[in-house]
Amino acid sequence: MKLVPLGDRVVLKQLVAEETTKSGIVLPGQSKEKPQQAEVIAVGPGGVVDGKEVEMHVKEGQQVIYSKYAGTEVELDEESYIIVRQSDILAVIE
Amino acid sequence: MKLVPLGDRVVLKQLVAEETTKSGIVLPGQSKEKPQQAEVIAVGPGGVVDGKEVEMHVKEGQQVIYSKYAGTEVELDEESYIIVRQSDILAVIE
Amino acid sequence: MKLVPLGDRVVLKQLVAEETTKSGIVLPGQSKEKPQQAEVIAVGPGGVVDGKEVEMHVKEGQQVIYSKYAGTEVELDEESYIIVRQSDILAVIE
Amino acid sequence: MKLVPLGDRVVLKQLVAEETTKSGIVLPGQSKEKPQQAEVIAVGPGGVVDGKEVEMHVKEGQQVIYSKYAGTEVELDEESYIIVRQSDILAVIE
Amino acid sequence: MKLVPLGDRVVLKQLVAEETTKSGIVLPGQSKEKPQQAEVIAVGPGGVVDGKEVEMHVKEGQQVIYSKYAGTEVELDEESYIIVRQSDILAVIE
Amino acid sequence: MKLVPLGDRVVLKQLVAEETTKSGIVLPGQSKEKPQQAEVIAVGPGGVVDGKEVEMHVKEGQQVIYSKYAGTEVELDEESYIIVRQSDILAVIE
Amino acid sequence: MKLVPLGDRVVLKQLVAEETTKSGIVLPGQSKEKPQQAEVIAVGPGGVVDGKEVEMHVKEGQQVIYSKYAGTEVELDEESYIIVRQSDILAVIE
Numbered sequence A, B, C, D, E, F, G: 001m002k003l004v005p006l007g008d009r010v011v012l013k014q015l016v017a018e019e020t021t022k023s024g025i026v027l028p029g030q031s032k033e034k035p036q037q038a039e040v041i042a043v044g045p046g047g048v049v050d051g052k053e054v055e056m057h058v059k060e061g062q063q064v065i066y067s068k069y070a071g072t073e074v075e076l077d078e079e080s081y082i083i084v085r086q087s088d089i090l091a092v093i094e
Helices: none
Strands: A003-005 A009-017 A032-043 A047-049 A052-054 A063-066 A072-076 A079-085 A089-093 B003-005 B009-017 B032-043 B047-049 B052-054 B063-066 B072-076 B079-085 B089-093 C003-005 C009-017 C032-043 C047-049 C052-054 C063-066 C072-076 C079-085 C089-093 D003-005 D009-017 D032-043 D047-049 D052-054 D063-066 D072-076 D079-085 D089-093 E003-005 E009-017 E032-043 E047-049 E052-054 E063-066 E072-076 E079-085 E089-093 F003-005 F009-017 F032-043 F047-049 F052-054 F063-066 F072-076 F079-085 F089-093 G003-005 G009-017 G032-043 G047-049 G052-054 G063-066 G072-076 G079-085 G089-093
Touching: A003 A009, A003 A032, A003 A079, A009 A063, A009 B089, A032 G072, A047 B052, A052 G047, A063 G072, A072 B032, A072 B063, A072 B089, A089 G009, A089 G072, B003 B009, B003 B032, B003 B079, B009 B063, B009 C089, B047 C052, B072 C032, B072 C063, B072 C089, C003 C009, C003 C032, C003 C079, C009 C063, C009 D089, C047 D052, C072 D032, C072 D063, C072 D089, D003 D009, D003 D032, D003 D079, D009 D063, D009 E089, D047 E052, D072 E032, D072 E063, D072 E089, E003 E009, E003 E032, E003 E079, E009 E063, E009 F089, E047 F052, E072 F032, E072 F063, E072 F089, F003 F009, F003 F032, F003 F079, F009 F063, F009 G089, F047 G052, F072 G032, F072 G063, F072 G089, G003 G009, G003 G032, G003 G079, G009 G063
Parallel strands: none
Antiparallel strands: A003 B089, A009 A032, A009 A079, A032 A063, A047 A052, A063 A089, A072 A079, A089 G003, B003 C089, B009 B032, B009 B079, B032 B063, B047 B052, B063 B089, B072 B079, C003 D089, C009 C032, C009 C079, C032 C063, C047 C052, C063 C089, C072 C079, D003 E089, D009 D032, D009 D079, D032 D063, D047 D052, D063 D089, D072 D079, E003 F089, E009 E032, E009 E079, E032 E063, E047 E052, E063 E089, E072 E079, F003 G089, F009 F032, F009 F079, F032 F063, F047 F052, F063 F089, F072 F079, G009 G032, G009 G079, G032 G063, G047 G052, G063 G089, G072 G079
16 A cells, blocks of 8 residues: 655655664664654656646655655554645755 | 535544453454544535635545545434535545 | 525524424424524525625525624514525525 | 725624514614624725725625625714624625 | 825824814914824835735825724834825825 | 845835924934935836736936825935835835 | 855854954954854855845855844854844844
């Protein structure tokens, strides 16, 4: 099962900060979310949204900063995602 | 009796999670709603909505994620439905 | 006296549920309103409304679902009506 | 002195219900207002209002239903009027 | 010093009711404001306002009714004025 | 250092009322602000602002009345300025 | 890692006032933020934003005044940035 966004929607997965002990061991159980940083999971087709032509500029796999108060949290197959409009994505991290 | 939505409206029926006991027996009586997941029951014709041309992209039978705070609950023949605008549907589940 | 709606307005009359006793006798005195279900009494001419061309899609006599929080209650000749914009009508019941 | 409305404004005068005793005597002193029912006193010229071309559809002398929360009460020569936009007039009573 | 309004702004001066004693003496000291009635003092040039072409329809010297909650009170040379947009003027008194 | 406003912004400096004692001595230390009166310090280039073509009509050095609740107070080199959109300037004082 | 803003977004870094002791020694540890003054770090490509063509007028390295209540604070690599729309930048400091 996968999420196929409509219009200018983008499916994001919040990034989790890896915490590494001094000895170099990654401790995934102690992970914490990086606020507003997310990976692009799926990108809608764009097209006419609310009467305006929207071209999509983000791509799957990109890491992005998105607006704190935007988006809808969605749970699917016990994974949680955030669905935002592309206009709620502020910047790409390169 | 059936609901024929106008304009860009879409009639949804919320999905109910099947709960299965360990022995494999489905217990429909203990069903609970899957938040924001719904099946598309009927799709409006689109056309000019609020002065803007809207093309419909969802189809009957599709499973979709819709915006938590959108839509109007409607009861017909003791079944309950949610009527949303297509723009309140965030993604299709495939 | 009758109400002739302007622009994209539609005059509705809320539907009343007939309650029938087990013996089959209809008890109109115990009627209760069906929420959001109404009959279309009169339909405005459409045309340019708020700078946008509106085409009317509902017809007199149709049963419709309308948005709970929309419309203005109006009393005329001791009958009460609801006047809504066509865009507040969500679906036709067929 | 008279009120000449600008743009899409309409000057209304609220209707007063005549109350008649059983013997047929009209008691104007006990008059009460008919909510939202008014007579059209004067109609603005229409034209471009807020960047949109507005055509006027109501006429002097018509009885109309107007939106409860719309309009500005105005007093002139000890008579009180309501000035509304034409779009706040819901229906004509015929 | 005078106020030259910009765009679709209009400078108004609120009208004051003359109170006359029975003997015919005007008592200006007991004057009180006529709510919402004002004289047009100066009219802006109109033109493109907020992206929309606005034509001015009121003229200096006219008495007008303006919207109760509109406008900005301004003091200049110890006289007080109200500056409104033309669209806040509801009607001309003739 | 100077402020160069963008788009339809205008940099204003609030006017201070000169207070003069009876003997004709100006007391700048007891100055108080004239509410909403300001001098134009710098004018943005106009152009397309929020999708609409804006032409600038105010000029450096003009005294203007601006809307009480508009604008952003800004401090630069220990002087304080107000930056407003041109549409928040109501009138020029001539 | 760097932030590449989308559309009409601009990445800003708030300016910090250098405090110098009388003896001329800069004390960076006692730095404090200059409110609303920031340096432009990165500028989005502009283009069609919300259905309107936006041309970018600010450049990397410029010092600008931005609107107090605008923008989203973002942390990346332990540096904090503010991402605003270009329309929230009021003026360039030259």
